Amino acid sequence: MNWKPASSSGSVSPLSPLSPLSSPMLSNLPGKLRNRVPTQLRRALVVGAVLLFLVFRTQLFPATLQQQPQAAFIKRQTSQKTLGRPDPASQPTDFPKKIWQSWKTDPFNFDQRDSDVARTWTTKNPGHRYEVLTDHTDLLYVEEHFGRGSPVNRPDIVDFYRSVNATIIKADLLRYMIMYAEGGVYADIDVEALKPVDRFVPARYSIADVDMVIGVEIDQPEFRDHPILGQKCMSFCQWTFMCRPGLPVMLQLVENIMSWLEGIAAKQKKPVGEVELDFDQVISGTGPSAFTEAVMKEMNREAKAAGRKEVTWNSFHAMDESVLVGRVLVLNVEKFAAGQGHSDSGNHNARGALVKHHYHASNWPSKHPRYKHEVYGEVEHCNWDASCIRTWDENVAAYKLLSPDEQARILAQRTHEYMTSLNEAKKKQQKEQVSHGQGQAQAQGQNTPGKGQDKPQDKVQDKTTLEKFAAAVRMEQARQLEVAEREAEAGAAQAPAVQAGTQQPAGEGIVPRVVADKGVNASGMVEERGVPVQAPVQGALPPAPFVVSQAVPAPGGLPPTLRG
Structure with missing residues (x-):
């Protein structure tokens, strides 16, 4: 049956039998209004109901609408990234002209020894910015570059860094985070610059093809099976290295350290800040061994993607010249680690030596002891002989x-x-x-004027001297x-x-x-x-x-x- 509403004039349009306009009260409204009001009312009622529901739900269940922590999501997302530079064309051709160091105090309060060493970096690299992060500014830097709302947006890293108390662990973490956030050159405070940073990349390489510059530190693979020396007999130097910002391998290092230290804390049933670590644990967990493992893993990831053979330490053993593996430039041992007395490292007078490590700031082993036999002491004193x-x-x-x-x-x-x-x-x-x-004292006395020539002020001055x-x-x-x-x-x-x-x-x-x-x-x-x-x-x-x-x-x- 065809149903039409009562209308005295104008065109009619079909309405639902359930429309309120079918009621006697609204049936006398003009046709134009009758055609528009039901649709607008229905929309308004639906929107109003949804808004009321959301407001009501927010008041009763506020916790369910809070933003969930992003650490787990971000970490999962990060682990899916490649560790090489994703788009070489998007990067500048040169490395950032920045030189980074970290120490207890700022450069204005350095002692003479540290000032002399630090000055070598500024005098040999006048076009670079030089910056030192101290025990008072490091956390501010980490919060700015890794905190919530920062480009990296990793508040979990900030919380972890804040919880760590071991100085050497924080020092290693900080250098990796600096290099990820801003890149440039990192050097320990007791490392002297022998040559300008421009010499880090040999002329035969194009800087545009290099993302990272590292050097060999220890090259003694014959001890790989030694129970104490095996884990540290093949390593890259991390007291000086250079890289571009945003290399995921640096962030991967930070995540590796977090997982490693949290695992040890769980085993020791202690908070992260109270974990006790020996020398070898530091070396393998955050130091040169950890650094080497992460870089080698990245090299092999790229090699596999490019269909090249696996990268092993044989590629770096007893090498005379630098080698480019993927986008990582590896310098021979003489460049960053000369004068060690092992690994055929030569001496600092060599033409190729770029830096000199003085070791006066390397006192952290006193808090993280090596294995020491009660009679024969530490095998490390053999210096790889x-x-x-x-x-x-x-x-x-x-x-x-x-x-x-x-x-x-x-x-x-x-x-x-x-x-x-x-x-x-x-x-x-x-x-x-x-x-x-x-x-x-006798020589000083012989230079003193005779008794008859002494003046009162001279006597006081001589006594003070x-x-x-x-x-x-x-x-x-x-x-x-x-x-x-x-x-x-x-x-x-x-x-x-x-x-x-x-x-x-x-x-x-x-x-x-x-x-x-x-x-x-x-x-x-x-x-x-x-x-x-x-x-x-x-x-x-x-x-x-x-x-x-x-x-x-x-x-x-x-x-x-x-x-x-």
Whole structure:
């Protein structure tokens, strides 16, 4: 049946029988209004109902409408990115002209030593911006570049960084975050620039083809199976490197550190800020080993995508010149890590040496100790010398076979030898310093005017000068006494091992050998700093089962011989 509403005039249009206009009250409205009002009312009612529902739901369930944390989503999203530069054409042809360092204080409060080293970067690179992040500004930087609302938008990283208390862990995290956020050159505070940054990329390479510049630090693959040295015998240097901003491999390093440290905290049942770490854990978790693993993984990802063969350490072993792997330029060991005394690293006078690491800021191993045998100390003191390491291994293995009484006797003898040598060195040093001070004082007195010529102000000035001189002598005595202690520790601790049941004079079978300007690098090996070491005399080895150890530090519980 055709239904039409009552209308006195005008055109009619079909309406639903359910329309309110079919009611007697609205049936007399004009046709034009009757055609429009129902549709508008229906729309208004629907919209109003939805708005009321949303307002009502927000008031009752506010937590359900809050923004969910983005960390998990962002992290999943990040893990799906490639670790190389996604679009080379979108990047500038040159690296950012920025040089970054981090330290306890700002450059205006550096001591003279740090100022002299830092100045080498600014004088050799006048076109670069130089910036130091300190213990007071690092968190502000991390919040600005990684906090909520920043381009990276990773508040979970900010929270993690804030929770970490270990200085060396924060230092490693910070360098990776700086390089991801802004790029440029990162150098440890005790690294001296020998050449301008422009020399980092050899002329035969196009800068546009390079995303990252790194150098070999340790190249001793023959120790890959050693229980202590194996995990750090092949590594890239991370006390100096250069990269473009936004390389996901840097962010991947940060995420790796977060997962690693949170895992250790769970095992130790402690908060992240209270985790206890030894030397090797730091090296493998955040330091050169972690850095090397992440970079190698990126190289192999790119190699697989390009159909190239797998990248192994053989590509970097004993190389004489730099090599470009994907978009990562690897420099030979001489460039960033010269003068180590191992890995065929040459010396800092070499033409190719770009930086010099002084190691005076590398004292973090004192808070994260290496493995130290109670008699034979740390194998790292062998500085990758194959004969020394073999001797250390043999000594430690033979020591395990001795009875507890024999072990105690050897430990007591070594302790006695150590203390005797230390006391003798102290006495000798004190005697030399006293003699030197007296001679200087006499020379000062000879230059004083005669008694009849003295003036009151001259007497006061002379007295003040002598007091200052005496204070300077005392300070110098204290300094040289400290040096003597370190030398005595190094010398006495490296005395040869003694066969059970035999007597051997202290020091027999060894002669002192001075390795010029040596120290200890981040991987625990001896570096340039001026520390005497011991070398065995050929043919003077004591009988088995113990042989002369080329590097045996102080017994357990005694002051350490070397610190990084």
